[in-house]
Amino acid sequence: MSVRHALLALLSEGPKYGLRLQREFEERTGEVWPLNVGQVYTTLQRLERDGLVESDGTDSVQKDFTITSDGRTELVDWLRTPPSSKIPPRDELVIKVLVAAKVPGIQVHDVIQSHRRHLVETMQTFTRLKAESRPEEVELAMVVDAELFRLEGVVRWLDAADARLGGLEAVTDSVEVPQPARADADVRR
Amino acid sequence: MRSVLEMHQVSKTHGSGAMEVHALKEVNFAVNGGEMVAIMGPSGSGKSTLLTIAGCLENATAGEVLIDGAAVSGMSRDEQARMRRRSIGYVFQDFNLLAGLTAAENVSLPLELDGVATSSARAAGLDALRTLGLDDRAGAFPDDLSGGERQRVAIARAVVGHRRLLLADEPSGALDSANGETVMRLLRDICRRGMAVVVVTHDSQIAAWADRVLFLRDGRMVDQGTAPRGPESLLNEGLDL
Numbered sequence: 001m002s003v004r005h006a007l008l009a010l011l012s013e014g015p016k017y018g019l020r021l022q023r024e025f026e027e028r029t030g031e032v033w034p035l036n037v038g039q040v041y042t043t044l045q046r047l048e049r050d051g052l053v054e055s056d057g058t059d060s061v062q063k064d065f066t067i068t069s070d071g072r073t074e075l076v077d078w079l080r081t082p083p084s085s086k087i088p089p090r091d092e093l094v095i096k097v098l099v100a101a102k103v104p105g106i107q108v109h110d111v112i113q114s115h116r117r118h119l120v121e122t123m124q125t126f127t128r129l130k131a132e133s134r135p136e137e138v139e140l141a142m143v144v145d146a147e148l149f150r151l152e153g154v155v156r157w158l159d160a161a162d163a164r165l166g167g168l169e170a171v172t173d174s175v176e177v178p179q180p181a182r183a184d185a186d187v188r189r
Numbered sequence: 190m191r192s193v194l195e196m197h198q199v200s201k202t203h204g205s206g207a208m209e210v211h212a213l214k215e216v217n218f219a220v221n222g223g224e225m226v227a228i229m230g231p232s233g234s235g236k237s238t239l240l241t242i243a244g245c246l247e248n249a250t251a252g253e254v255l256i257d258g259a260a261v262s263g264m265s266r267d268e269q270a271r272m273r274r275r276s277i278g279y280v281f282q283d284f285n286l287l288a289g290l291t292a293a294e295n296v297s298l299p300l301e302l303d304g305v306a307t308s309s310a311r312a313a314g315l316d317a318l319r320t321l322g323l324d325d326r327a328g329a330f331p332d333d334l335s336g337g338e339r340q341r342v343a344i345a346r347a348v349v350g351h352r353r354l355l356l357a358d359e360p361s362g363a364l365d366s367a368n369g370e371t372v373m374r375l376l377r378d379i380c381r382r383g384m385a386v387v388v389v390t391h392d393s394q395i396a397a398w399a400d401r402v403l404f405l406r407d408g409r410m411v412d413q414g415t416a417p418r419g420p421e422s423l424l425n426e427g428l429d430l
Contacts, residue, residue: 109406113406113411113412114412116404117402117404117412117414119393120229120393120396120397120402120414121402121415121417123393123394123396123397124396124397124402124414124417125417125419125420126397127394127397127398127417128420131374131377131398148394148397152392152393152394155393156393159231162231163231
């Protein structure tokens with residue numbers, strides 16, 4: 001989340017002071033991302049240093065900031081730049097499932113199910129938040145939707161991993177060679 | 190509070206000998222009035238079999254199903270059929286509306302089949318359509334309705350009269366996400382008015398509308414989630430900056 005660009009977006013509507021920017025940022029993001037006012041002022045100072053905003057020069061707490069033409073260019077460029085779609089270097093869940101498949105005495109399907117249950121419980125909490133929100137709280141619904149679609153994707157990956165590992169076991173089981181004794185051979189649910 | 194639906198050690202076996210398939214194995218669960226339970230599982234896990242047994246559309250091979258405290262196994266076929274018509278509503282992925290009947294006629298049909306006078310059945314049907322915001326579409330035929338409207342008519346048909354249990358099989362499977370959400374909001378509202386609702390789905394976004402989620406795998410209930418936590422818990426789960 002780029003606080004820097006979110007503040008530029010809010011200033012594109014007209015001059016605003018720090019506390020107002022903090023309040024509007026929280027309202028526009030469905031009040032899901034709290035932002036402390038110190039972070040707002042630090043970011044505004046950096047934007048001013050970089051020539052992207054100008055202040056009215058007073059020392060008042062309600063000092064107004066205005067976006068500059070360089071700031072507008074920066075904002076438009078940022079809005080149109082695709083976010084990074086690089087694979088995260090270490091996705092913890094992927095690593096856990098890959099490792100669990102090889103750890104003796106661990107049922108990988110049980111590991112997958114415990115993560116699936118946790119994710120679905122989190123999705124229930126998000127869904128309840130959306131269900132109880134007012135129809136006019138569009139920003140909140142959009143933020144919640146984004147999280148729900150992301151979590152759904154992770155659950156679908158777990159489902160696919162579960163099916164792939166099940167298929168691998170079926171292939172292994174069909175090969176007629178003596179298998180090492182497995183205490184858990186018939187436990188898979 | 191007495192459960193509307195109870196399943197005790199319910200198993201279902203198809204075929205015999207080498208062809209024997211165990212669709213359900215010793216399944217236990219209960220659903221109270223005003224509660225929505227989702228049953229999640231991959232294709233072939235036994236979800237639809239579980240729903241047809243819960244809805245008295247087929248019998249269990251072993252175990253006991255109770256609807257409002259009454260054991261289904263002790264009922265004659267006629268009594269089971271009466272139970273289906275009066276107490277249980279069904280919502281399917283592909284709506285299952287009769288193309289030759291209007292929305293209002295589709296909704297009132299279960300009551301008319303149960304012997305309710307046509308005028309009373311139609312009045313109850315219109316009332317159910319009104320509850321779902323579809324009273325202005327009462328005279329439309331299914332082919333003239335959108336997918337979302339068709340599913341809302343199907344839900345009206347499932348709740349018309351004084352039913353206690355609503356069973357839904359992938360209720361939003363044929364809908365886009367906005368219409369799917371509308372359907373789940375309606376099912377949630379119906380549930381809040383006292384019906385017990387069971388939804389089977391492979392879709393985690395649909396299951397997330399439930400009060401409780403049960404997980405089915407290879408015919409067995411392998412896990413169940415706990416009640417949803419309060420929204421404040423979300424702030425501790427990576428939504429900070």
